[in-house]
Amino acid sequence: MAYKITLIHGDGIGPEVSRAAQMCVDAASERFGFDVDWEEMPAGEEAGKRYGSVLPEETLKSVRENKVALKGPITTPIGSGFRSVNVDLRQKLDLFANVRPAKLIPGVESRYSDVDLIVIRENTEDLYAGIEFDEGTKATSDLISFAEKNTGKRIRKDSAISLKPISIFGSRRIAKFAFDYAKANKRKKVTAVHKANIMKYSDGLFLKSVQDVAKKYPSIGFEDRIVDNMCMQLVIKPELYDVLVCPNLYGDIVSDLCSGLVGGLGVAPSANIGEKYAVFEPIHGSAPKHAGKDEANPTACILSAVMMLEYIGEKKAAAALEKAVVEVIRKGKKVTYDLNQRRHVGTGEMTKEIVREMGGSA
Numbered sequence: 001m002a003y004k005i006t007l008i009h010g011d012g013i014g015p016e017v018s019r020a021a022q023m024c025v026d027a028a029s030e031r032f033g034f035d036v037d038w039e040e041m042p043a044g045e046e047a048g049k050r051y052g053s054v055l056p057e058e059t060l061k062s063v064r065e066n067k068v069a070l071k072g073p074i075t076t077p078i079g080s081g082f083r084s085v086n087v088d089l090r091q092k093l094d095l096f097a098n099v100r101p102a103k104l105i106p107g108v109e110s111r112y113s114d115v116d117l118i119v120i121r122e123n124t125e126d127l128y129a130g131i132e133f134d135e136g137t138k139a140t141s142d143l144i145s146f147a148e149k150n151t152g153k154r155i156r157k158d159s160a161i162s163l164k165p166i167s168i169f170g171s172r173r174i175a176k177f178a179f180d181y182a183k184a185n186k187r188k189k190v191t192a193v194h195k196a197n198i199m200k201y202s203d204g205l206f207l208k209s210v211q212d213v214a215k216k217y218p219s220i221g222f223e224d225r226i227v228d229n230m231c232m233q234l235v236i237k238p239e240l241y242d243v244l245v246c247p248n249l250y251g252d253i254v255s256d257l258c259s260g261l262v263g264g265l266g267v268a269p270s271a272n273i274g275e276k277y278a279v280f281e282p283i284h285g286s287a288p289k290h291a292g293k294d295e296a297n298p299t300a301c302i303l304s305a306v307m308m309l310e311y312i313g314e315k316k317a318a319a320a321l322e323k324a325v326v327e328v329i330r331k332g333k334k335v336t337y338d339l340n341q342r343r344h345v346g347t348g349e350m351t352k353e354i355v356r357e358m359g360g361s362a
């Protein structure tokens with residue numbers, strides 16, 4: 001069997017961790033008898049400088065053709081500059097479900113002993129829709145007049161405004177994905193995360209949609225939590241939770257919190273899944289201060305590649321690679337700085353150790 005997979009290295013530590021994952025997948029493919037033909041495509045800051053676009057059309061075309069991509073993190077300027085390439089990619093490919101597991105690996109230092117959570121984040125709507133109105137523009141002033149007239153509320157004239165669209169379609173679709181995921185992975189409970197007490201229409205509609213879908217899955221437990229309480233509950237007793245289904249923004253924040261429970265961003269993988277395509281990437285960003293120093297933890301990107309191998313049906317390779325990662329971390333001798341402050345190795349050495357542990361030649 002041969003697979004053609006798009007590989008986007010990204011910015012900052014992106015190329016270091018994506019090459020680490022590539023090396024592990026190549027070793028796994030050699031051991032389990034399948035081929036991976038990587039199609040390396042540009043996106044991000046470097047692509048902007050070199051090709052005049054931070055998300056070139058050829059890169060999108062490659063993912064559309066290959067259907068599967070592995071991606072390193074991409075820098076997004078804060079406050080001004082280009083919009084997030086990551087958000088753009090997810091919207092253009094309609095990768096509506098962001099699956100973010102947070103499972104404690106033995107050997108990772110954590111305040112907790114029993115964490116095994118899956119955050120399922122809606123990936124296309126909410127405040128991430130990118131519908132924003134800048135302060136001082138005519139469009140913003142018109143929008144303020146419209147909103148004031150229709151709600152009777154006052155909005156300061158020097159405001160900027162971001163819209164938060166949440167649809168029945170989007171909410172039902174992510175709810176169905178979460179319950180199907182729970183069923184397929186023998187999970188017991190889905191918790192909907194929201195702030196419907198304050199945002200009665202947008203979050204209220206999300207909650208109502210998830211509640212409706214939940215009725216079709218009587219074998220899976222269902223409950224809901226207000227997002228602020230959810231954060232507190234996760235910090236105090238994460239073992240009480242299983243699958244969390246969230247609108248876009250809360251999903252982003254809550255999943256970073258969950259990654260903190262299991263050792264930090266260096267070990268947190270994710271999958272962006274749609275009807276037609278899937279893009280696998282670590283949760284973490286481009287961590288510019290660590291870039292080019294051979295010190296970033298490759299685990300998050302390698303575990304994202306594990307999710308990718310499962311997705312394409314190479315379950316044995318996925319299990320072997322995951323086992324090798326877990327074993328190297330459990331031994332704790334050849335791991336990066338974030339996993340062992342006293343004794344650590346670089347990104348490259350940890351990756352080679354994972355390949356060796358899997359029985360490959362590094």
Ligand code: NAD
Binds near residue numbers: 284287295338
């Ligand atoms: P970040 O995740 O890049 O880094 C935050 C901190 O987490 C780092 O300083 C480091 O201490 C730690 N960390 C992250 N990854 C690590 C790894 N692999 N190994 C060891 N430690 C690691 O978050 P940030 O600094 O807020 O964002 C930097 C840039 O990345 C921003 O431009 C942001 O927009 C972008 N970003 C991209 C993605 C993506 O591509 N999907 C996701 C998040 C942030």
